[in-house]
Amino acid sequence: MKHEICGMEHLHLHTDFSLLDGFGTVEEYAKRIPEINQQYLCVTDHGMMAAVPTQIRECEKHKIEPIFGCELYVNPLQRVFESDAERTVYRKDLSEADQKAFGLGSHLLAIAVSEKGYQNLVNLTSWGWLNGKYRGKPRVNHEQLLKHKEGIIFTSCCYSSEVGRAFDKLGSDAAEEKLLQYVDMFGENYLLEIMMLDFDKQPAYNTFIISMHEKYHIPIILTQDCHYCHQEHSHNQRLMLMIQTGRTLQDIKDAQLAGDTKDLFELQDANLWLKSEDELNDMWENKYSKIIDYEIFKAAKRKTVEIAKLASGVKLDRSIKLPMFPDADEDLKEKVMQGFKWRGLPTRSNYLDRIKREYMLITSKEFSSYFLIQKMMIDEARRICPELLGWGDGSEAVGPGRGSAVGSLICYCLGITDVDPIREDLIFERFLSEARGGKSMKLRFSAKPVQAMIDQDYIEEMGYENPNLPSDSLPATKAYTE
Ligand SMILES: [Zn+2]
Ligand SMILES: [Zn+2]
Numbered sequence: 038m039k040h041e042i043c044g045m046e047h048l049h050l051h052t053d054f055s056l057l058d059g060f061g062t063v064e065e066y067a068k069r070i071p072e073i074n075q076q077y078l079c080v081t082d083h084g085m086m087a088a089v090p091t092q093i094r095e096c097e098k099h100k101i102e103p104i105f106g107c108e109l110y111v112n113p114l115q116r117v118f119e120s121d122a123e124r125t126v127y128r129k130d131l132s133e134a135d136q137k138a139f140g141l142g143s144h145l146l147a148i149a150v151s152e153k154g155y156q157n158l159v160n161l162t163s164w165g166w167l168n169g170k171y172r173g174k175p176r177v178n179h180e181q182l183l184k185h186k187e188g189i190i191f192t193s194c195c196y197s198s199e200v201g202r203a204f205d206k207l208g209s210d211a212a213e214e215k216l217l218q219y220v221d222m223f224g225e226n227y228l229l230e231i232m233m234l235d236f237d238k239q240p241a242y243n244t245f246i247i248s249m250h251e252k253y254h255i256p257i258i259l260t261q262d263c264h265y266c267h268q269e270h271s272h273n274q275r276l277m278l279m280i281q282t283g284r285t286l287q288d289i290k291d292a293q294l295a296g297d298t299k300d301l302f303e304l305q306d307a308n309l310w311l312k313s314e315d316e317l318n319d320m321w322e323n324k325y326s327k328i329i330d331y332e333i334f335k336a337a338k339r340k341t342v343e344i345a346k347l348a349s350g351v352k353l354d355r356s357i358k359l360p361m362f363p364d365a366d367e368d369l370k371e372k373v374m375q376g377f378k379w380r381g382l383p384t385r386s387n388y389l390d391r392i393k394r395e396y397m398l399i400t401s402k403e404f405s406s407y408f409l410i411q412k413m414m415i416d417e418a419r420r421i422c423p424e425l426l427g428w429g430d431g432s433e434a435v436g437p438g439r440g441s442a443v444g445s446l447i448c449y450c451l452g453i454t455d456v457d458p459i460r461e462d463l464i465f466e467r468f469l470s471e472a473r474g475g476k477s478m479k480l481r482f483s484a485k486p487v488q489a490m491i492d493q494d495y496i497e498e499m500g501y502e503n504p505n506l507p508s509d510s511l512p513a514t515k516a517y518t519e
Contacts, residue, residue: 049260067095079104110142154188259337365405376450
């Protein structure tokens with residue numbers, strides 16, 4: 038039977054930013070989406086929105102539109118704790134059931150449908166990393182969701198949502214209660230979500246979700262929970278999950294031989310690629326036609342297009358937010374000249390020409406303030422480090438430099454790096470050139486001065502209102518410097 042093609046957009050999709058739970062890259066998805074006749078790339082990574090810059094760039098390249106989302110981790114018991122010890126005490130005081138529940142991070146799909154919604158999503162993910170991080174997962178609580186719900190569409194999400202977990206542990210009545218709690222929180226901005234997975238508990242869960250649709254008339258969307266772009270990447274996704282769970286291929290083989298694979302998360306689905314509507318129709322026909330009524334199936338697909346249209350056109354303010362100092366060019370010149378002397382550099386033409394060339398380029402790109410800020414941060418780190426450690430001369434605060442910034446003689450003169458690029462034969466243009474827009478410096482500080490700078494609101498003093506700390510895998514300093 039050939040089914041109607043009524044249009045469908047993927048609204049639940051993980052990239053490799055989903056920390057060991059997404060093999061597909063933004064580049065692959067953006068290339069593939071027009072090939073399957075879709076127009077939007079909606080990224081909903083686990084707990085973070087780090088894919089956004091690449092997403093925008095790749096969407097422009099492939100003439101599709103970006104939609105910004107996130108699969109948030111939610112735990113209603115999460116609070117702001119001053120220390121790990123405070124959290125431990127809080128947890129110990131909870132009832133036994135809540136102590137268990139405190140360990141969970143339930144999933145909630147969130148899609149920004151306006152600029153305000155995007156800002157709210159950024160706020161939520163930042164709050165999660167700053168205040169809600171537990172066992173590596175950034176969690177938000179219901180209060181934060183309520184505070185930042187404007188401009189966001191939320192869905193009932195997957196089996197690991199609060200609703201799904203209630204359904205699994207306590208049955209449909211408890212799941213219904215949970216679901217109504219979400220309807221209460223988000224009203225019309227809360228949608229139901231069905232998926233056609235191999236996962237053996239999914240069919241019964243879909244049946245429950247559809248019953249809620251019939252009872253409360255909440256619209257449903259169909260998603261694929263994409264974790265990679267192509268079917269053949271299913272194996273790679275599985276290997277990636279094994280890194281996360283710490284299992285080996287032998288463990289999997291042993292479990293298969295013993296016939297005990299039901300708890301193996303890695304084996305639950307080989308069905309998570311970016312499917313075309315035809316492929317989704319096939320899946321419905323082969324596995325889900327008895328569970329999802331055809332009219333509901335079609336309406337759930339169409340609803341994704343409606344949401345995609347609603348969420349498209351969110352324009353982000355991408356102007357550079359660097360504080361600009363008055364007379365920054367002059368100030369930079371002065372500090373470079375002082376540094377040149379301080380380093381004891383020779384006044385030979387190769388040094389002088391190089392300094393001039395770098396300076397011209399930096400000022401023409403209006404980066405003088407940026408270089409001065411880098412210098413201020415490093416000077417401050419060097420100043421407070423001996424105080425904090427109780428020893429040393431400050432050189433322990435920061436490494437000799439990393440990345441292409443070590444190719445800058447101006448960085449060397451300013452004390453940002455400790456490498457003379459002329460002596461080491463390093464090229465400045467790898468860092469900054471006429472042709473390229475600009476590059477950021479990636480600095481590494483030892484942990485203590487960084488924490489001290491955060492504690493002293495030093496970063497805010499320089500004009501950064503909301504320094505974003507994306508995750509452990511992206512060092513805080515990187516976020517500050519970019
Ligand atoms: Zn999920
Ligand atoms: Zn997901």
